[in-house]
Amino acid sequence: MHRSIIVKILIQNNIYQNSTTNFTMIKKVFLTAGAAVMLAAVTSCGKLDPLTADNFVCNPNPLVEEGGQVNATVTVTYPEKYFNKKASITITPVLEYATGETAGTPVTFQGEKISGNDQEINYKYGGTGTFRCSFLYKDEMAASKLRLDFDAEVKGKPYKLPSVYIADGVIATESLCSAYGNTPAYAKDNFVKDTFDKYIATMIYQYQSTNLRASESEKKQEVKDMQAAITATKNQDRREFEGLDMVSTASPEGAYSLNERLAAGREKSSAAYLNKFLKKAKMQGQITPEQIAEDWEGFKELVENSSIQDKQLVLNVLSRISDPDRREQEIRNLSAAYKELADEILPQLRYSKVTATVRNIGHTDDEIADLWKTNKDELTVEELLYLANKSGNDVKEAIYKYTQNKFGKDLRAANDLADLYYTQGKYAEAENLWKSILNKDANNPQANLNMGLVAMNNGDWQAAQTYLGKAGDCVEYGEAMGTLLTNKGQYAQAVQSFGDVKSNNAAVANILNKNYSAAKSILDAVKDKNAMTYYLAAIVAARTNNATGVGENLRKAIGMDSSLKNKALNDLEFAKFASTLNNL
Numbered sequence: 097m098h099r100s101i102i103v104k105i106l107i108q109n110n111i112y113q114n115s116t117t118n119f120t121m122i123k124k125v126f127l128t129a130g131a132a133v134m135l136a137a138v139t140s141c142g143k144l145d146p147l148t149a150d151n152f153v154c155n156p157n158p159l160v161e162e163g164g165q166v167n168a169t170v171t172v173t174y175p176e177k178y179f180n181k182k183a184s185i186t187i188t189p190v191l192e193y194a195t196g197e198t199a200g201t202p203v204t205f206q207g208e209k210i211s212g213n214d215q216e217i218n219y220k221y222g223g224t225g226t227f228r229c230s231f232l233y234k235d236e237m238a239a240s241k242l243r244l245d246f247d248a249e250v251k252g253k254p255y256k257l258p259s260v261y262i263a264d265g266v267i268a269t270e271s272l273c274s275a276y277g278n279t280p281a282y283a284k285d286n287f288v289k290d291t292f293d294k295y296i297a298t299m300i301y302q303y304q305s306t307n308l309r310a311s312e313s314e315k316k317q318e319v320k321d322m323q324a325a326i327t328a329t330k331n332q333d334r335r336e337f338e339g340l341d342m343v344s345t346a347s348p349e350g351a352y353s354l355n356e357r358l359a360a361g362r363e364k365s366s367a368a369y370l371n372k373f374l375k376k377a378k379m380q381g382q383i384t385p386e387q388i389a390e391d392w393e394g395f396k397e398l399v400e401n402s403s404i405q406d407k408q409l410v411l412n413v414l415s416r417i418s419d420p421d422r423r424e425q426e427i428r429n430l431s432a433a434y435k436e437l438a439d440e441i442l443p444q445l446r447y448s449k450v451t452a453t454v455r456n457i458g459h460t461d462d463e464i465a466d467l468w469k470t471n472k473d474e475l476t477v478e479e480l481l482y483l484a485n486k487s488g489n490d491v492k493e494a495i496y497k498y499t500q501n502k503f504g505k506d507l508r509a510a511n512d513l514a515d516l517y518y519t520q521g522k523y524a525e526a527e528n529l530w531k532s533i534l535n536k537d538a539n540n541p542q543a544n545l546n547m548g549l550v551a552m553n554n555g556d557w558q559a560a561q562t563y564l565g566k567a568g569d570c571v572e573y574g575e576a577m578g579t580l581l582t583n584k585g586q587y588a589q590a591v592q593s594f595g596d597v598k599s600n601n602a603a604v605a606n607i608l609n610k611n612y613s614a615a616k617s618i619l620d621a622v623k624d625k626n627a628m629t630y631y632l633a634a635i636v637a638a639r640t641n642n643a644t645g646v647g648e649n650l651r652k653a654i655g656m657d658s659s660l661k662n663k664a665l666n667d668l669e670f671a672k673f674a675s676t677l678n679n680l
Contacts, residue, residue, distance in 0.1 A: 143248070143255060144178065144179070144180060144183055144185065144248050144250065144257065145178065146258045147172075147246065147257065147260055148260060149261065149262055151172055151173050151174070151175075151260075152170055152171065152172050152173075152244065152260065152262045153170070153171045153173075154168050154169075154170050154242060154262045154263040155168065155169050155170075155171075156168065157262070157263040157264075158263060158264055158265040158267055158668045158671075159191075159242060159263055159265065159266040160266065160267045160268075161266055161267065161268040161270045161271055162270060163270075163583070163585025163586075164232065164233055164270075164555065164557070164583055164584070165230055165231065165232060165233060165585075166191065166230065166231040166232075166266050167228065167229070167230045167231075168189075168228070168229050168230075168242065168263065169226060169227075169228050170226065170227055170228075170229060170244075170262065171224055171225070171226045172187070172205075172224065172225050172226075172227075173223075173224045174205075174217050174222045174224070175222045176220065176221055176222045177220060177222070178217075178219075179205070179207050179217040179218070179219055179222065179223075180219065180250050181208045181209040181219045182209050182210060182250060182251045183206075183207045183210070183248065183249065183250045184204055184205065184207065184210055184212075184214070184248070184249050185204065185205050185246055185248045185249075185257070186202050186203070186204045186246070186247040186248075187203050187204075187205070187227070187244050187246055188200065188202040188244070188245045188246075188247070189201075189242060189244055190242070190243045190245055191231045191237055191240050191241075191242055191243075191266075192240060192241050192242075192243050193236045193237050193239060193240040193241075194236060194239060196236070197243075198232075198237075200229035200230060200231055201229065201230070202247075203215075203225075203227040205217050205225050233266070233271065235268070235271065237266045237268070238265065238266050238268045238666060238667065238668075239265060239666045240264075240265060240266055241261050241263065241264055241265070242261065242262055242263035242264075243259050243260070243261050243262075244260045244261075244262060245259050246259070246260075265666075265668045266668070267667075267668045267669060269604065269607060269608060269635060269669060270582065270583065270585070270604070270608060272600070272604050272628065272631075272632065273582040273601045273604040273605065274553070274579075274601070275548075275549040275553050275576075275579050276553060277599065277600055277601055277628070278572070278575055278576055278579055278599075278601065279575060279599075280514075280515040280519070280526075280542075280545070280546045280549060280572070281515070281542040281543075281546055281567065281570040281571075281572045281573075281576075282485075282511070282512055282515055282542065282572075283481075283507070283508035283509075283512055283542045284481075284485075284508075285478050285481030285482040285484075285508070286478050287478040287479055287481065287482035288458065289458040289459075289460070290455055290456060290457055291455075291456045291458065292338070292453055292454065292455055293325070293453070293454045293456065294451055294452070294453060294454075295321065295325045295451070295452040295454070296318070296322070296449065296450070296451050297316065297318040297321070297322040297449075297450050298318070298447050298448075298449045298450075299312040299313055299316070299319065299366055299447060299448045299449075299450070300312050300446060301358075301362050301446040301448070302446070303443075304350070304354075304358060305446075306358060306361030306362050306364070306365050307365065308362075308365045308366060308369055308448075313369050319450075322450065322452050323373055323377070325452065326374075326379055326381070326452050326454070327377045327379065329454055330378075330379070334457040334458075335454055335456055335457070336454065336455045336457060337380075337381050337452070337453075337455075338381065338453040338454065338455050339381040339382045339383065339452075339453060340370060340382070340383045340384065340450055340451065340452050340453075341383075341384045341386070341450070341451045341453070342363065342366060342367065342370070342383055342384065342385050342386065342448055342449065342450045342451075343385075343386045343388060343448070343449045344359050344360075344362040344366060344385065344386070344387055344388070344447070344448040344449075345359050345362075345387070345388040345389070345390070345394070345446075345447060346358040346359045346362070346390060346391075346445070346446060347390070347391070347395070347441075347442040347443070347445035347446050348390035348391065348392055348420065348423070348424055348442075348445070349424055349428075349438075349442055350424070351421065352390065352420050352421055355389045355390050356387075359387040359388060359389050360387055362446075362447070362448050363385050363387055363448065365448075366448035366450070367383055370383055370450065390420055390424075391445050392414065392420070392423075394445055395414075395441065395442075396411065396414055398441045398444060398445070399411060399414075399437075399441060402436075402441065404436045404437070404440070404441075405436075406430060409430055410427060410430060410437070413426045413427055413430070459475075459479060461486070464479050464482070464483050465483065467479075468480075468483055468491075468495070472498065473502075477503045477506050477509075480495055480499045481495075481499065481508060481509065483495055484496055484499070484509075484512065485512075489516060489520070492516055493513065493516060496509045496512055496513035497509075497513065500513065507533050507536060507540060507543070508542075510529050510532065511529070511530070511533055511540070511542045511543055511546070514526040514527075514530050514533075514543075515546070517529070518546070518549070523550070526550075527550050530543045530546050530547050530550070531547070534547065539566055541566060541567045541568070541569045541570050542570055544563045544564070545564060545567035545570045545572060545573060545576050548560045548561075548563035548564040548567060548580070549576060549579075551563055552579060552580060552583065557580065557583065557584055560580050561580065564577055564580065574593050574594060574595050575593075575594060575597045575599065575601070575602070577590075578591070578593035578594035578595075578597065578601065578602060578605060579601050581593055581605075582601065582605045587605055587608040587609040588609055590605040590609070591605050591609050591611065598618050598621040598622050598623065599618070599622060600619075600622065600628050600629055600632055602618050603615045603618045603622075603629075603632050603636075604632065606618060607632065607635060607636060607639065610639075612636050612639055612640050615632070615636050616633065616636050619632055619633045619636070626656060626657075627652075627653045627654075627655075627657035628653070628657075629653075630649045630652040630653035630656070631649070631650070631653040631660055631663075631664070634646050634649035634653065634670070635669045637649060638669050638670050638672070639669070641672075643673055643676050646670060646673050646676050647673075647676045647680070650664050650670075650676075650677075650680055654680060661680055664677060664680065665677055665680075
């Protein structure tokens, strides 16, 4: 050994005092130092030392479910003179839980003298490396540990290093947003208790005349048809004549004041004729009159639909001149077009138009319910769906099945029966019915939305997206899309999609988007609160450091669903509230 090295060792061991130092002692130190150097040489050629949790940083820790995945970024630090130049380490992340474990994608680090494309670590200075690990989330992973397994190799000789645990548990609040809690899309009934029939007759007047001709009144077929419909209501139990609306007008030619007088005169003569008819028929009904001095809107519509060659010129005048007298004069100046207007258009605007209204008196709620028991065949499809939507589940199911059989081409009863099954937890029956609807109508919006819920429950986000793409007309679309976006980790977009929906799922989206006050307001407004409503309220309290709120809401949740106690004890959302959990 070189003399300078020996002297250095002697000085460090307080042995080298002067030149008279005992030679036997010097020899002993020399042998000790030599052994140390040899051990270091052997270690540098042998196996790598085990790594510890201190060598790793996991972000996040604890782990978090996002978009149905548990993702983490791991940073590893290798110390100086650790990584043998001819060594490699393959690290396999493993998420370990009570019922098993799931391995992630391995990553390999290599020394400077290893040929390959893996991350290289310098021997002299050490270094850091990063890698991502990802696991498809399932409920068992809520109580779990992230473990790293090591397969090392030095100079072609493989061996294992001890495993290291670097993170505990998964915050899985996202999984609380479930399509099972969504409102399925209902196919609404179009029931209206009373409907109205309209009968229209137009009585045309001659140029500048207020005299109602027989050819335009009692001899005109549409007038006779209207009068027949009115008088028929005397012998119809559920039909009732409501009255007459009448609009009288003049064509837009000549002075405006003249046209006002013509419209008023035509109203008077038409009303006299109609009152005479009602008196003779012994019918009660009021005439509601209206006058339009010049029917420019009717004029415009007739011109647009005509074959007049210069109609665009006429329409341009209508659009740029508001004064009626100037407008009429400008149209007259279009001499080529005016003759066609006078012959084809203007005569149609000298009229009294009469609309008779007849009310069809519908069944009352009590009558509909009674007919279901006594003579259901008299009920219309709208009445049946209306009754079902007002009834309890047992009656509802029977009505839907009857309606489905009687009105097979109307798919609403089948959809709503499937909705009923879905809310009762009969998911297979619901899915089969929705599939049968789509076999008949692939674009049915309600069935598509509801199959989107089924796809979400199966974790098939792509299929859910496809189904919802055909369901935009449904009022439940925003809620369904909000649920999908939440489960895809797109929380801000989910909040927008939910809009004003007050549901547990909408609250989850706001919690994950860190809108805690909004989440609390939503949960307070949920109409039919269940155990999960209060459990989510406890999470909001935990995230806002409200220990009292955590305890109160968890007790309510557990009171409604005792299984939530064990969930709460293992939920990392409540990790800082151990004393509160102990008192549940």
